[in-house]
Amino acid sequence: MRAVIFGASGLLGRPMMRAFADQQVSGTGLRRKSQRLITLDATSPGDVRDVLDRLRPDIVVNCVGERRPEVWAGAPARARRLNVAAARLIAQGAHDHGARLLHISSDYVFDGRNPAYRTDAPRNPVNAYGRWKRLAEDAVRSLCPEATILRLPVLYGRAEYATETNLTQIASQLSAGCDMELDDDCVRYPTHANEAAEVCRWIAGAQLQGRYLGSVCHWSAEQGFTKYEMVVMIARRFGLPAVHVRAGQADTAGGDRPVDCRLDCGDLRAALGWPAHRYRRFDEEFTQVVEPWLLSFRPVSAEGGR
Known part of the structure; x- marks a missing residue:
């Protein structure tokens, strides 16, 4: 399989690149961050067409947004181009090349x-x-x-910079002692990016086997938290004040944040036969994600300990 x-x-x-590592996988990025990535502007018709012409993939995954x-x-x-124009170009390119497409969307359509x-609820x-x-x-479509x-909720995972996720951003602000007010109304279902990537790999495998999982799928963790609840955790x-x-x-004062977009994921979980040991719980996983963004702010003793 070429992906x-x-x-x-x-x-x-x-993590998507890692999840597809057992296949012949190529990745693109707007700015090259590793030798494995192809520098490409996903809003450029020529760039998208050229890479698909050259690589001739069996499966295309669109994580641009x-x-x-x-x-x-x-x-x-620019945000609209990345979320809409890129989706159009990648979808057209995948169709023209006869590749299966897995398009990543969001629970914010609700x-x-x-x-x-x-999955069929009104948007x-x-x-x-x-x-x-x-x-x-x-x-x-x-x-x-x-x-x-595939619709996903807010993701968390190993971040390259603090503002890459809500979780690491509020963690760094907490440890820096920033005065802040955090929303305690909107419930989020933070889902580990590694788990989401593994699910995508399973979906891609099913697509290429001709299994029909539905034109729209949902995946989400089950634990829900507000931003305030997360920072308290x-x-x-x-042991931070x-x-x-x-x-x-x-997040709700302006009326522009949905209060609770919990996704019903039962159909996809049943179709994939997702094993129980692969589910990642936020209350067990968040520590290792936020700790790197706390260390630089925590006092260091004369003995070198934290």
């Missing part, structure tokens, strides 16, 4: 008012990111009808 991972330098793309709210606000045109959401996004993801899904769309686990952190309604 191409678009967006392979990102939080999901990096922009999820950071500060970019939605500061560079909305309004968060009626969880748990099945009603409440912010720009969700609307872009809905447009991307529509483009994929139109241009590459045989594609599989971090503080307790590492949290008196400078307040519970609030920061």
